[in-house]
Amino acid sequence: MLILSTDEKMVVLTDSALRALRNDNCLSDGLGRNFIDYYLRIKEAEIARFQSEVTEWEQREYFELF
Secondary structure, eight states, X not given: OOOOOHHHHHHHHXXXXXXXXXXXXXXXXXXXXXXXXXXXXXXXHHHHHHHHSOOHHHIIIIITTO
């Protein structure tokens, strides 16, 4: 069984929400496709920056080996 941390769950949920937004024609029609695309790019970049960070746990777990 895969156990996700709170941070990992947030990323999974956010990614799911962004996929849903990308496919939502009603919101695209109401807000405009350009706005939706711009918002998605911002949020995807935010997720990428978040995932590239080294957590305190990772530092304790792996850096002590060296």
